[in-house]
Amino acid sequence: MRLEPDGGAPTDSVALLSQCFHALGDNIERVVKGKRETVELALVCLFSEGHLLVEDVPGTGKTTLARCLAASLEASWHRVQFTPDLLPSDITGVTVYRQNTGTxxxxxxPVFANIVLGDEINRASPKTQSSMLEVMEERQVTADGTAHPVPRPFMVIATQNSVDMGGTYPLPEAQLDRFLMRVTLGYPDHASEVAVLSGAASETSIGQLPTIATGRHIAEFIQVARQIQVAPQLYDYLVRVVAATRELPGVRLGASPRGSVALLRAVRVRAASQARAYALPEDVKALAGPVLAHRLILTPEAELSGTSGADVIAEALATVPVPQAGARL
Structure with a gap:
C-alpha cells in the first residue's frame, strides 16, 4: 500500500497543474537542450513560489534558462545585471522629493516584478547582496518605515559563477538560505551541443517562445500544490533527514527549519507535477540535495578533504530509514 492520506487537493486541479508543469518544461527545452532535470527543478521552484540559484561556469546557459522561464509566462519580469558598483537602491527603489507637490x-x-532575473549576483558587493534579504523572505521592501509589497507570485532567479573566479563575492549564508534551490547546468551532452552549433537552440529563439501560462494561473497552481497531502510518517521522515544534516560529522552548521519548510513545499510540487495528490518518500529523496545542500556549512577539515554539501545529503538519506508503506493513512 502507498503512503496516501485521504482528502487533499482536487484531482482535476492537480491534473491541470501537472499539464501546465510539463508544457512549460517542453517550451523551455526548445531552447535549453538536454537539461530536462534542471528545467524541472526550476519549475518546482516556480510552483513553490521559491527562489532559484543557478551556479556554474560561464557559458553553460544559466541566464538563458532564466530568460526562457520568464518568456514562457505572461507576467511582469525585470532583469538586474549585478556589478561591483551596483547600489541597494538600484534594486529595491528610492524615495525622492517632489518639489511641485512638496511630498x-x-x-x-526592478525588484517589483513577478520574476526578477539577477544575473551574476555574486559580482555585487555584500552590502548590495544583503539588500535582497527582506524582499526574498517577506515579499516586501521597507523604505522610510513604509512596507511596499511586491507583486505575487514573486520569484528571484539568480545566476552566479563559481566563487573561485575573479571579481566574485561569496553570497552571505543568510541569503543562500533564502534560495529554495541551488542547481547547476553543467556542460551539454554531445548531441545537445551539436544542436546549439547548428542553430536549433539559438538564443534569438527565446523571443519566439509562446506564452504557456499567466501569473494568475501560477498563483492558482501554487495554492493547489499547498493542498497536496503528506502522511504523518512522511513528515517524520523529512524532519529526520533535515536533522541528520545537523548531526553528521564534518558539518559545522546543518539545515535550518527554513530548509525543512522549503523541502516540504518542493516535495508537494513534485508530487503534483506527477499528477499525484499525495507525496511519497521518493519526492523527498529526489529534492533533498538541491533544496538542502547549499544551506550547509562544513567544517574546514571536511572542505579540505573534498566533502561537499551534496555528499552530506547523500549520507543523511542513507542513514535515515525510509518509512515503510503500510495501511492507507
Whole structure:
C-alpha cells in the first residue's frame, strides 16, 4: 500500500497543474537542450513560489534558462545585471522629493516584478547582496518605515559563477538560505551541443517562445500544490533527514527549519507535477540535495578533504530509514 492520506487537493486541479508543469518544461527545452532535470527543478521552484540559484561556469546557459522561464509566462519580469558598483537602491527603489507637490514619493526598483532575473549576483558587493534579504523572505521592501509589497507570485532567479573566479563575492549564508534551490547546468551532452552549433537552440529563439501560462494561473497552481497531502510518517521522515544534516560529522552548521519548510513545499510540487495528490518518500529523496545542500556549512577539515554539501545529503538519506508503506493513512 502507498503512503496516501485521504482528502487533499482536487484531482482535476492537480491534473491541470501537472499539464501546465510539463508544457512549460517542453517550451523551455526548445531552447535549453538536454537539461530536462534542471528545467524541472526550476519549475518546482516556480510552483513553490521559491527562489532559484543557478551556479556554474560561464557559458553553460544559466541566464538563458532564466530568460526562457520568464518568456514562457505572461507576467511582469525585470532583469538586474549585478556589478561591483551596483547600489541597494538600484534594486529595491528610492524615495525622492517632489518639489511641485512638496511630498516624498517612493519609486519602485526592478525588484517589483513577478520574476526578477539577477544575473551574476555574486559580482555585487555584500552590502548590495544583503539588500535582497527582506524582499526574498517577506515579499516586501521597507523604505522610510513604509512596507511596499511586491507583486505575487514573486520569484528571484539568480545566476552566479563559481566563487573561485575573479571579481566574485561569496553570497552571505543568510541569503543562500533564502534560495529554495541551488542547481547547476553543467556542460551539454554531445548531441545537445551539436544542436546549439547548428542553430536549433539559438538564443534569438527565446523571443519566439509562446506564452504557456499567466501569473494568475501560477498563483492558482501554487495554492493547489499547498493542498497536496503528506502522511504523518512522511513528515517524520523529512524532519529526520533535515536533522541528520545537523548531526553528521564534518558539518559545522546543518539545515535550518527554513530548509525543512522549503523541502516540504518542493516535495508537494513534485508530487503534483506527477499528477499525484499525495507525496511519497521518493519526492523527498529526489529534492533533498538541491533544496538542502547549499544551506550547509562544513567544517574546514571536511572542505579540505573534498566533502561537499551534496555528499552530506547523500549520507543523511542513507542513514535515515525510509518509512515503510503500510495501511492507507
Amino acid at each position: 516624498f514619493e517612493f519609486l519602485p526598483g
